Amino acid sequence: MDRSFLANKDVVAASRKFVCIRLATYEDAAENEVLKGIFTMRSELQNTVFGILTPDGKTHIVRSGRSPAWAFGGQAGRGIHEQPLESMKKMGQTMEAIALAYPGKGKAAKGPLPLPYLADLRLALNVTAADRQPLVAVFAPDAAQRKAMERELSVVAWSEQFIGQAQYVSASDAKEFKAVKGLKVKTGFIVIQPGVFGLEGSVIQEISANAKAGELKKQLANALGQHKPNTLSYYEHRAAGVRAGKRWESKTPSTDNSSPRERIGRQRR
């Protein structure tokens, strides 16, 4: 995934005027179909997809592709993570312009502000490890209680102090935490340190399910401060993972024929 455009300060600032959706390719068959509707090569879903869409998700506003470079210039290709400043600036400026054309409903938007959930704990551990961020699980067997907890946490999660600083997942059963060490409570906001390779995690802090937004803010600040991000470089991480035999199996098969494994397979064939 791009680590250049999407970390640019102008792009991040403009992103606050968008709904930003990041999916894990090949993890959900229905989402694969959505992605194929946005960008394919030779009719096949690629490992990476980028698009900017109208609020109904139906119309492309910029050229979709494998990365922002397809729309804003720069270097397109695998493993490209350093882009020209002018391309990143163009992306930020274009997003600001699109936000003016689609200003949103503002206070007229009805309904509660949702937590930006990941699909499940298995994927959430991997994604937060990749982002080098802490994970917060909203854990309660009772759906009504989870809803009440979400209402309190969403106020905090979207506040200036916390926005973009952690990721979130919903859990209703202790069995979902089988890869997480240290779970003691039966309900609560569970702040998790993902393992380096995102295949396991450990509890940093358990916050009462009854905590209101003010208390949550205090406790969450403390818990997030204890998160220790992986410090390995990209290549060190990959090498260490190969040595340790750490592997990820996506839920649906890869169809990206330009991926290294596929290329090697073709050469061998």
Next chain:
Amino acid sequence: MMNRSILLVGAFLAGPFFSNAQAEAPKAAAKAEKIAWHGTWKGGLTEAQRTGKPIMLVSAVPQCHSVPGVW
């Protein structure tokens, strides 16, 4: 599912227009450091429809050479 691409971008590429837009950006956004991602299409699309905000969509595989924990 997708209609034809609407390339609005060119119409907006006027320099002063952007300068003003950025100058008026809220301070909170200027201080922001990381993008806040919705992790599912369903959740994100529902929020885009609720708020009327445009969507920035990215997808990637959270592994490299099958090693997880990296984009």
